[in-house]
Amino acid sequence: MYASVQTQLRQTLDEIRSAGLYKQERLLASPQSAHIRAEGSGDVLNFCANNYLGLADHPDVVAAAKQALDDWGFGMASVRFICGTQTQHTVLEQRLSRLLGTEATILFSSCFDANGGVFEVLLDERDVVISDELNHASIIDGIRLCKAQRRRYRNRDLDDLRAQLEASTDARRRMIVTDGVFSMDGYLAPLDEICALADEFDALVLVDDSHAVGFVGATGGGTPEHFGVRERVDIVTGTLGKALGGASGGYVSARAEIVELLRQRARPYLFSNAVAPSVVAGSLAALDIVAGSDAARAALRENTALFRSRMAAEGFDVLRGEHPICPVMFGDARRAASIADRMLADGIYVIAFSFPVVPRDRARIRVQLSAAHSAEDVERCVAAFVSARAAEAA
Numbered sequence: 001m002y003a004s005v006q007t008q009l010r011q012t013l014d015e016i017r018s019a020g021l022y023k024q025e026r027l028l029a030s031p032q033s034a035h036i037r038a039e040g041s042g043d044v045l046n047f048c049a050n051n052y053l054g055l056a057d058h059p060d061v062v063a064a065a066k067q068a069l070d071d072w073g074f075g076m077a078s079v080r081f082i083c084g085t086q087t088q089h090t091v092l093e094q095r096l097s098r099l100l101g102t103e104a105t106i107l108f109s110s111c112f113d114a115n116g117g118v119f120e121v122l123l124d125e126r127d128v129v130i131s132d133e134l135n136h137a138s139i140i141d142g143i144r145l146c147k148a149q150r151r152r153y154r155n156r157d158l159d160d161l162r163a164q165l166e167a168s169t170d171a172r173r174r175m176i177v178t179d180g181v182f183s184m185d186g187y188l189a190p191l192d193e194i195c196a197l198a199d200e201f202d203a204l205v206l207v208d209d210s211h212a213v214g215f216v217g218a219t220g221g222g223t224p225e226h227f228g229v230r231e232r233v234d235i236v237t238g239t240l241g242k243a244l245g246g247a248s249g250g251y252v253s254a255r256a257e258i259v260e261l262l263r264q265r266a267r268p269y270l271f272s273n274a275v276a277p278s279v280v281a282g283s284l285a286a287l288d289i290v291a292g293s294d295a296a297r298a299a300l301r302e303n304t305a306l307f308r309s310r311m312a313a314e315g316f317d318v319l320r321g322e323h324p325i326c327p328v329m330f331g332d333a334r335r336a337a338s339i340a341d342r343m344l345a346d347g348i349y350v351i352a353f354s355f356p357v358v359p360r361d362r363a364r365i366r367v368q369l370s371a372a373h374s375a376e377d378v379e380r381c382v383a384a385f386v387s388a389r390a391a392e393a394a
């Protein structure tokens with residue numbers, strides 16, 4: 001039986017390769033950080049992690065995770081509702097609620113799971129879900145799992161969102177769903193205006209704030225804090241796998257009844273293991289750092305501003321904004337890829353993105369700044385862009 005399937009699978013793999021879409025994993029031989037060791041490339045400066053606050057190998061986070069192995073053991077070997085809830089799981093949920101200004105929070109194994117569970121519990125065939133076209137894959141999949149009528153609006157396009165809302169006024173519930181930050185562009189969703197429309201049409205608002213919580217907003221409360229709409233956003237989903245230590249785990253943070261119902265009905269919560277004790281403890285330490293001082297956020301802001309202004313001065317086309325996702329636009333896919341290759345040879349690790357991840361002729365190198373970078377690191381990255389461009393032209 002397998003022989004014929006094998007032929008088919010090999011053919012599919014060949015198609016992926018010949019389309020230039022085959023993803024090769026780079027092997028790291030070091031912890032995740034600003035400075036990493038990459039197999040085959042040696043010591044390089046890393047500008048493509050979601051390690052925004054530099055907490056992935058922060059000594060306080062690592063120490064808390066180590067201590068938790070002694071205090072709480074290695075694994076839970078249970079889902080939450082049977083015997084998988086330690087007191088620290090509930091503390092972490094409370095601490096996330098405090099950071100986000102929400103009533104309650106429920107942990108999941110990942111944000112992918114959080115988004116996989118939230119829609120089915122809240123929406124059925126009587127309802128309409130209205131989703132930004134550039135929302136994360138986990139939102140798309142989560143929406144597929146619910147029976148609500150689906151509508152898409154053009155990225156951050158309020159006129160189109162209004163049109164979709166107008167077309168769905170006979171639904172029992174309407175839910176607007178958006179990423180807080182769009183990861184390929186670093187653009188923020190206009191939550192103030194989205195919430196105003198939600199008020200007008202009596203719609204729920206869900207924001208996936210994975211690329212914002214911890215560093216966007218005055219206290220790291222994310223895009224709802226940045227736009228002053230924390231009271232109006234009904235549901236925030238997010239990850240512990242980016243700024244907040246970067247290990248794993250996700251959450252839904254929302255109004256009390258929503259979280260209470262998710263604990264009863266969300267399938268990835270009911271049928272998947274509890275977050276590991278050392279990850280819970282490390283994430284709590286990360287939240288201490290986020291809540292305790294503005295230092296990491298300030299360093300991230302300064303590095304982002306430095307990179308953006310130096311790149312503009314060197315004549316590169318960087319999509320505008322203030323987010324540490326800085327897309328350097330090249331248009332042509334081969335050019336972006338060859339610049340990234342040259343930069344890696346120069347000790348700077350960046351990734352080029354092209355179709356189908358971004359539109360055709362909008363190929364780019366996505367640089368992500370971190371609080372762990374020094375000003376000198378940022379200058380080295382800019383210098384590598386300049387010399388790669390010069391080598392291209394030669």
Ligand SMILES: *Cc1c(COP(=O)(O)O)cnc(C)c1O
Pocket residue numbers: 109110111112113136138179183208209210211238239240241248249250
């Ligand atoms: C990274 C990301 C996720 C997935 O988070 P995990 O916890 O790694 O599953 C979901 N949504 C968005 C918008 C993300 O950026």
